[in-house]
Amino acid sequence: MRRLLLLPLLGLAAALPAHAQLSAPGTIDSLSLALVASAAEPAVTPAVAEPAKPAPVAPSGLTAQPWYRPHHVVLQTAGGQGMVTAGVGYTTLRGRVDVDALAGYVPSKYSITAMGIFTGKLTYAPWTLPVGAAGRWQVRPLTAGALVSYTASQGINDTRDEKYYQGYYWWSARTRIGGFVGGKVSRVIGTNRYGHPRTLGAYYELGTNDLYLSSIFTNLGGLGVHDILTLGLGVKMDL
Amino acid sequence: MPQLSTPANILLSLRRALLAGVMLLFSGLIAGCDLLEFSPNETRAPKEYRDLTRKNLEALQARPNPTGGDTVRFVFIGDSQRFYEEAEAFVQSVNRQRNIAFVAISGDISDFGLIRELRWVHDRLKHLDVPYLTVVGNHDLVANGREAYQRVYGPLNYSFEYGSTRFVFVDTNGREYGFNGRVPDVPWLQQTLAAPAPGIRRQVVMSHVPPHDEDFDKQLETSYVQTLSGPNTPPVAFELNGHKHDFGIGQPYENGLTFINSYSFEKRQYVVLTVWGEKEFKLDTVQY
Numbered sequence: 001m002r003r004l005l006l007l008p009l010l011g012l013a014a015a016l017p018a019h020a021q022l023s024a025p026g027t028i029d030s031l032s033l034a035l036v037a038s039a040a041e042p043a044v045t046p047a048v049a050e051p052a053k054p055a056p057v058a059p060s061g062l063t064a065q066p067w068y069r070p071h072h073v074v075l076q077t078a079g080g081q082g083m084v085t086a087g088v089g090y091t092t093l094r095g096r097v098d099v100d101a102l103a104g105y106v107p108s109k110y111s112i113t114a115m116g117i118f119t120g121k122l123t124y125a126p127w128t129l130p131v132g133a134a135g136r137w138q139v140r141p142l143t144a145g146a147l148v149s150y151t152a153s154q155g156i157n158d159t160r161d162e163k164y165y166q167g168y169y170w171w172s173a174r175t176r177i178g179g180f181v182g183g184k185v186s187r188v189i190g191t192n193r194y195g196h197p198r199t200l201g202a203y204y205e206l207g208t209n210d211l212y213l214s215s216i217f218t219n220l221g222g223l224g225v226h227d228i229l230t231l232g233l234g235v236k237m238d239l
Numbered sequence: 240m241p242q243l244s245t246p247a248n249i250l251l252s253l254r255r256a257l258l259a260g261v262m263l264l265f266s267g268l269i270a271g272c273d274l275l276e277f278s279p280n281e282t283r284a285p286k287e288y289r290d291l292t293r294k295n296l297e298a299l300q301a302r303p304n305p306t307g308g309d310t311v312r313f314v315f316i317g318d319s320q321r322f323y324e325e326a327e328a329f330v331q332s333v334n335r336q337r338n339i340a341f342v343a344i345s346g347d348i349s350d351f352g353l354i355r356e357l358r359w360v361h362d363r364l365k366h367l368d369v370p371y372l373t374v375v376g377n378h379d380l381v382a383n384g385r386e387a388y389q390r391v392y393g394p395l396n397y398s399f400e401y402g403s404t405r406f407v408f409v410d411t412n413g414r415e416y417g418f419n420g421r422v423p424d425v426p427w428l429q430q431t432l433a434a435p436a437p438g439i440r441r442q443v444v445m446s447h448v449p450p451h452d453e454d455f456d457k458q459l460e461t462s463y464v465q466t467l468s469g470p471n472t473p474p475v476a477f478e479l480n481g482h483k484h485d486f487g488i489g490q491p492y493e494n495g496l497t498f499i500n501s502y503s504f505e506k507r508q509y510v511v512l513t514v515w516g517e518k519e520f521k522l523d524t525v526q527y
Contacts, residue, residue, distance in 0.1 A: 077275065077277075078274075078276055079276070080279055081278075082277055082278065104278075106277045106278050106281055110278075110281045111282055111383055115280065151278060151280060153280075153383075155383065156280065156382050156383060157382055157383075157415060163415070163418075171351065173280070173352070173382035174382075176279065209279055211279060211353065215321055215350070219322075219323045222322075222323030222325075222326070222327065223323050223359065228355075231274035232275075233275070
């Protein structure tokens with residue numbers, strides 16, 4: 001926990017010249033090295049005796065961040081997206097929408113050959129409720145989302161290759177479309193480089209996919225909703 | 240200073256216990272929860288959904304032949320894929336039949352080759368009063384289906400003996416292997432049909448795709464049909480197939496070998512096959 005107190009230091013990195021920013025700001029060590037490096041090059045930041053500028057603060061929304069810098073990292077299990085799944089994502093629409101890109105892994109123990117599952121996911125959270133007087137906790141009581149995934153695995157028997165004539169099977173063995181509802185609990189653990197609160201959250205997703213849906217819709221009396229549900233659990237941390 | 244006993248403080252003082260409780264709940268979920276699916280294509284299954292062919296064969300061998308003597312009677316149906324309501328009705332109907340030895344399902348247990356589908360089907364068929372035996376269908380081989388089928392049911396080619404009959408179940412889904420010239424495994428079939436056994440009066444072959452279908456490997460059609468109609472001891476009484484989703488019986492080749500195709504589950508009909516002698520059989524259609 002004590003290390004977390006140092007996190008606001010990362011905010012300084014935004015004020016550094018570009019070459020210093022390139023060094024990974026994730027660890028304190030590399031950050032202090034970067035600080036030393038910039039001090040050694042006085043030409044880049046001329047020491048003008050101006051009154052201390054206010055710390056750079058991004059305007060509300062996250063527009064000030066360069067597009068290539070993800071807003072959060074994700075670690076997840078299950079939910080049809082892999083046994084161990086990691087990814088990055090962006091938050092937009094005032095924190096209501098997360099767009100995540102994930103890569104998941106399923107070992108060959110549970111497959112013909114190991115599977116790599118690549119998922120693009122959009123999660124909408126209409127409400128964020130602060131919990132507790134200090135405002136350190138946030139609850140998103142309801143989230144809803146959609147995802148598309150592609151499974152790479154040598155052993156998978158394709159449904160749309162030269163073995164078949166066109167339309168032999170109507171679905172893809174590798175591409176899945178899914179939807180889910182869920183929730184998320186987050187805790188503020190300091191601020192990020194722009195002075196925004198940095199949160200660490202745990203979430204769940206109760207979902208299903210296109211093939212399960214087509215199974216239930218043709219069997220409304222035969223399958224129950226519980227039959228087609230999947231559960232995914234994950235943590236998300238703001239960068 | 241006296242401790243305040245607001246609900247928040249009580250929660251705070253219990254947080255360790257709460258945390259432990261949540262952790263316990265979580266680990267329980269992860270260990271035992273079917274909901275936590277890594278991929279629809281994964282092939283994990285709990286013990287009660289594994290090795291069903293072996294378990295059903297053991298159950299069958301433990302049952303004395305209900306018809307007795309030289310006769311064997313079994314239910315023949317196929318293509319349960321995505322017909323879960325029908326599967327429930329089917330089970331109720333079969334359980335009302337008398338003197339049935341087992342149920343034979345001619346492949347396409349699943350539609351998408353997913354392990355959950357195999358489990359959904361077994362969740363219904365496990366209520367049958369008699370064992371059921373399956374052969375792999377082309378839909379069961381889609382995606383990771385081959386391994387899912389092998390985990391849940393068992394071998395793709397196998398044989399067993401019951402009621403004076405040798406039943407030979409063989410994978411004939413050549414298209415799923417890109418017509419590689421190895422499916423069906425004709426040498427295995429020859430070997431299996433050739434070995435005579437004491438007390439066996441006839442042999443019955445069941446496969447999903449019939450040899451005269453476009454999804455059968457054309458390179459192997461002649462050798463496959465010749466193997467079935469060759470001088471086997473005892474002879475092959477007939478071949479059972481699925482895939483066409485409707486009943487049919489005929490002798491498409493000059494050698495006079497009979498092929499019987501099953502109703503699919505959606506047709507809400509099945510056949511009761513009674514077999515005796517070398518090649519004698521009787522078909523009864525039951526609607527459910």
